[in-house]
Amino acid sequence: MDTTMFDEWLKDLNRSMAKKKRNILLFLDNAPRNLQIKLSNVVSKFFLANCTSELQPMDQDIIKKLKNGYRKRLLRRVIAKLDSVETGDELI
16 A cells, blocks of 8 residues: 555545544554644554564454454354345355
8 A cells, every 4th residue: 555545545534533523543553654644533653663562462463353353243244144145146
């Protein structure tokens, strides 16, 4: 992802959070530190470059747990739809 695309994504995220009247904290890893965008509903914090997993929790099991949770929700959705579809293409 290049800087322009990342900036657009951040702006979209900020608009979405503003519509929902929410404020979020976004942790960034391997991202450009010189963000020139003013965001009203998104605060960004950067992990240090090349830091150990003790300082960088995303290197621990958090990503694995997020992926597992996503897979569980996806499978539940698919299983719930099984009786109402005729082909596998209709599941997702």
